[in-house]
Ligand SMILES: Nc1ncnc2c1ncn2[C@@H]1O[C@H](COP(=O)(O)OP(=O)(O)OP(=O)(O)O)[C@@H](O)[C@H]1O
Ligand SMILES: Nc1ncnc2c1ncn2[C@@H]1O[C@H](COP(=O)(O)OP(=O)(O)OP(=O)(O)O)[C@@H](O)[C@H]1O
Ligand SMILES: O=C(O)CCCC[C@@H]1SC[C@@H]2NC(=O)N[C@@H]21
Ligand SMILES: [Mg+2]
């Protein structure tokens with residue numbers, strides 16, 4: 001459940017997100033809109049990466065403005081560039097890092113990491129340099145590293161960029177298949193957006209539409225027809 | 226006109242492109258296929274960035290294997306990561322760099338650069354740091370820097386990644402609107418591929434299908450159904 | 451004022467350490483000699499004048515750590531503990547004060563980046579400090595008297611002078627291309643984006 | 644980026660990293676004090692052979708390491724001979740070569756992960772200066788993960804120059820710095836989002 005009321009973000013005096021008010025109880029949420037419309041900024045407020053400069057925001061029952069730290073614990077974030085989110089030299093170490101942040105004792109981490117990698121078909125690559133993985137495998141690893149902490153909400157910013165049809169489907173299936181209580185997908189991939197339960201459309205830093213994905217996508221397409 | 230016969234690329238003993246034989250006279254060529262199937266490798270051979278280790282390749286009447294230098298002059302290349310191809314601090318300087326390489330005398334470069342930027346709606350950003358442009362604007366700038374040299378053939382590797390519907394259409398319209406004698410678009414965006422005259426599909430380093438875009442795309446989609 | 455390190459600072463230190471390493475790979479081929487002539491010193495100067503004394507120095511320390519734990523991160527694929535006990539160890543250790551002093555001179559008290567401060571930082575830090583550690587290091591390890599050891603450092607002077615000039619040009623150009631690369635204090639008059 | 648560690652296991656691999664490091668420090672101090680005579684220098688060189696052979700590294704690896712520092716040996720000997728005379732040149736060079744080879748022996752037989760742990764332990768006293776050793780070790784690992792990305796960025800920039808038919812000279816470094824620092828911001832965000840920094 002996301003509850004935003006009058007959420008705004010201003011950086012150096014320019015307002016890049018303005019008066020976003022919405023309640024989203026649906027489990028699968030798509031966020032669409034033009035480049036620079038404020039989608040990523042909104043997504044980042046959801047787990048406290050950016051603090052709203054005005055308004056109130058609650059995600060999974062947590063007041064994000066007052067408790068950004070617990071928001072980050074409860075809300076996982078997947079970025080579009082896997083190179084920037086794979087933080088350790090090998091997949092096993094990368095997953096272990098997440099486990100460490102989740103407070104799993106050192107002795108258990110290695111085994112639990114391999115187990116998690118197995119779930120994504122990456123166990124055989126556990127100890128090979130992460131940079132040598134393919135694009136799709138890297139994105140899978142990034143997803144695994146986020147999900148291993150069992151976040152209640154998962155926010156993903158353009159997760160299928162640069163992936164082929166097969167990999168995009170696989171990641172899309174995972175993301176829309178109930179990996180968390182609520183999943184928020186920021187995307188330009190309108191096929192992916194159509195698979196969600198509700199769709200939010202941003203324009204010029206404002207939330208301009210929220211509703212049935214088919215309708216919202218049609219309205220977005222109509223803008224450029 | 227692209228004429229490839231038995232083109233292969235082996236790096237460190239692994240063959241990443243294998244026996245590609247095809248003649249493509251159509252002006253708009255789409256290249257699709259799975260991640261790691263060899264699309265980018267094929268695209269790079271077209272302007273001599275990668276030399277085929279076997280076979281013969283001719284682009285716009287130039288033997289790419291024997292004359293990689295003149296191939297690079299006649300074949301422009303647009304990469305998907307604009308950050309790596311915007312080489313100067315400001316848009317005006319970046320275009321001027323291309324003009325310098327094209328042999329335009331120094332005195333004329335500044336003016337010609339602004340003129341070129343105007344054609345892409347970037348004139349007012351000519352002297353602002355390039356990093357502060359939006360994703361779509363950066364991609365436009367990269368395209369302008371390639372096209373200002375008037376290449377006979379343009380190869381673009383995933384040019385619409387991260388762009389919104391409007392920007393993707395705009396770049397797509399430009400690329401499919403006759404900016405060069407022949408345009409080769411490597412892409413995961415099947416809507417873009419559908420707008421071409423012919424479509425090549427790669428799989429495992431081999432060209433597996435070449436023909437009517439609708440048919441080739443349907444076959445590609447069927448693989449993952 | 452307490453200087454707090456955020457996640458982005460850690461990332462910048464790591465990225466700059468990586469840049470110093472990468473400059474060792476693409477840099478000029480090290481000529482055979484006691485101490486290699488390397489583009490990595492250019493990276494050390496840049497770390498100081500871009501990130502500032504603390505973060506620039508931290509980036510150099512990370513490179514030391516990578517070398518010490520046995521990774522071939524120095525030019526020519528060298529590394530391991532050997533380079534810290536050999537006759538050239540002084541020059542290597544000198545990278546730390548080099549980056550710190552270059553950063554101090556280039557940034558301290560400045561409200562915006564000026565080319566002459568950067569140039570001074572590159573010369574005093576990148577050349578002065580490196581030699582101030584390297585020459586005694588050679589003397590200590592070999593027993594050669596200091597003046598003679600100092601004489602041998604002249605071999606690097608032309609290269610290092612060029613690197614100081616290049617570091618200045620690059621830093622000034624970076625200031626135009628991407629002001630957020632620099633600490634806020636030296637870009638107060640710029641619009642931050 | 645292949646570590647300088649020998650891939651095969653030797654008996655010296657089993658010795659804890661801390662012990663090896665401590666002995667290296669002791670030996671280098673002892674060497675500096677004791678080997679200023681011809682006999683001392685000879686003992687130092689023989690001792691390194693002994694360490695390599697007894698530790699299971701072997702005399703061939705010893706010779707390989709010696710060959711790697713051949714230029715240092717030649718120049719060192721020449722300089723010392725000019726300034727200090729022949730005898731001092733021989734003993735001085737032997738002493739330095741011995742200690743460099745011993746240090747190399749530690750590197751050759753200690754896996755990077757063990758060395759990283761040892762380093763972390765060495766840094767514990769720095770807690771007083773508010774330096775967290777675990778955070779330092781983490782930054783080192785982060786750097787190892789980032790190096791291939793930066794090196795790839797460098798390759799992309801070189802490729803873009805070739806494709807556009809332009810030559811930037813050293814100015815390519817500016818493009819790399821911009822890309823690398825923007826990448827750093829993305830990495831920083833990922834660190835925060837993952838709750839690890
Ligand atoms: N740190 C910042 N400082 C200043 N302006 C910013 C900052 N971050 C974003 N902006 C601006 O805020 C606006 C919204 O950016 P945001 O990244 O949220 O857009 P987006 O909808 O995610 O776009 P895209 O589809 O291109 O990812 C843009 O105009 C951007 O330039
Ligand atoms: N320089 C290289 N050295 C070794 N292998 C390489 C190199 N470049 C590419 N490859 C390998 O060649 C294969 C084809 O790569 P290529 O980049 O052409 O694929 P692609 O079809 O463009 O994939 P994507 O859709 O992910 O961009 C991949 O398996 C890749 O790992
Ligand atoms: O790679 C190493 O072992 C350390 C090299 C130290 C190089 C010194 S720093 C000052 C001088 N300028 C150079 O180009 N090389 C030396
Ligand atoms: Mg965005």
Ligand SMILES: [Mg+2]
Pocket residue numbers: 264265266382
């Ligand atoms: Mg590709």
